[in-house]
Amino acid sequence: MMGCFVRPTLPLAALLLLGGCSLFRASTAPVPETPEQRLCRQEASRSPAVLELNRERNAMNQINDLRLDRERDQRFARAFQDCMRARGFGPPGGVEPLIPR
Template sequence: MSRRLSLAALLLLGGCSLFGPTGPKLPPPDDSPDARACRAEARNSPEVQALGRQFYASSQENMDRMQGEVGRAQSRAYRDCMRARGHGPQGGVEPQVPR
């Protein structure tokens, strides 16, 4: 009897953990005019356009690899655009400044 009760308690506790919070909430995406312009610029950057022409639809391996490369290129172009407009990277720890 106690073995069944222990098993039931463990299953109940395990089931509760399935429906708990999934982790910390992410901040909302930056929707400033600069961010919108940089996202559009990143989608149309020459590097992203060149990578877009290298997709080979018959090969799933190529598609997966190219989607990753396009995502990294867009991210790089977005960060470069934001930096050019005077915005630093979000989050993280500020660098130490010698006194």
Template sequence: MMTPTRLLPLLALLAACATRPPPIENVVPDTPVQAACRAESRNDPAVKAVLEQLNPGNWANEQRVNHEARVAELRAYRECMRRNGAPLPGGVEAVRPL
């Protein structure tokens, strides 16, 4: 039988999990060039080739493939932005392993 002293921590844990995160404010919408480059980078052949290696259920494979897909998508996005002459967001490009 659940006593009130045992039920209280469970209710507190449930309440902590049920709270919503604060709303995101001051989000700047993408420019038309950024939106086009994001769509192009999602459909990039390199990104699709990496995602074909995904093996659901294998945690290590999922982590590796998702990371490589994010890197390939970011690379395709930056290449598209450069090709269109748009300024890149951020200041310093991430270090890439050789």
């Protein structure tokens, strides 16, 4: 008789355990963009380093297209960080090394 009660409660206990774990998960809500970030994103997307990659684009060559997409992302990130630094904001998540003046 006791085996009949153990089996149904085991899946229920597992579901409760998994449900409880989701209560302590980190929030994935997007952080609102600051006006400086918005301005720097616009500036980075119009940067000459990013725009010059369009001359190399060949719609018939998918490998070239993928390479240029990765290169564009890297150049955009670099231009964005340069813009933010110029406005006095360092990169997120750490301490920027001291630059002698």
